[in-house]
Amino acid sequence: MLDPVAWLDVPQEVSTGTLPGWERVDEIVREAHARYAGERGGRVADYIPVLAEVDPELFGLAVIEVGGGVHDAGDALHPFSIQSISKMFVYALAIQEHGHERVRDIVGVNNTGLAFNSVVALELNEGHPRNPMVNAGAIATTALMPGATAVEQWERVREGLSAFAGRPLSLDGEVYASEAASNDRNRALGWLLKSYGRLAGDPDQIVDVYTRQCALSVTAHDLAVMGATLADGGVNPITGERVVTADVCRDTLAVVAASGLYENSGDWLFEIGLPAKSGVAGGIVAVSPGKGAAAGFSPRLDDAGNSVRSQMAIGHLSRSLGLNLFASAPAQADDSRSGPRPAGKERS
């Protein structure tokens, strides 16, 4: 469960308007990094053997503005595997390819309320994955990648996520090998989908593409660029490349808001108010439409598999940068407006 006490003393800026200037954003990013640098809560993931060996002290924070402003703090350039954060970008590619309706038909958009690797969630829904941010839905989404073979589908995923990041991303071979040797549960999900007639193709091959996509190596800086592309109507603010349409960004962020932090997504929205996606290697990216994205990397996780320190640092940024989508203040009375002023909006 999130402990908002970690950032509740930060004054809440409203989400309307724009980011403060580059200098101020930079100062706030540095402040958030320094503030949680001593936080030790949570545990490093160990169900993928190689992840258990990571240095738990690593801590990076990055913000990318839609105008191209870059803010990196701490270990923002340290590589780690993207893991589940890949799901939101593959989902965006799937909608770009097949359209809103077709993808929605295949994979739902509601929270399961259950763990990310739940088999029960799939069984309870007759094999129809409830959302693309948990493993069953993500595997069904990866299956939608164009390509005549699994190799071509994997290449499409790698290219697509690289366009979001604005640089060629590559596979962390060690993480891939470790997960491929221990992903029986995901293979079970693949075969269960197949048994319900919800997966075209060979489940083992599709799960292999999914396992590769999770093992793509990124940094907090990369994640912030990827998120900022979704905040910028689908145009990468660093390279200027259009990666997906603005409609795809909107659809993707809606689903991410509902389920990006798994069964804790409601807590996260209530406390922090941004669409965000986490991965078990310790990354989290939060997207503020029209403004930019913030990404954290810190390997210690809470019980739902979300990085503890990244949540805190992004909570701090959400308040002090005015990112929380639900935070507003009464508008100033508009002098040009005719007619009586509503109560509470008298001119001061």
Ligand code: GLN
């Ligand atoms: N590759 C991981 C898995 O499928 C991703 C899970 C995650 O990041 N939550 O189990």
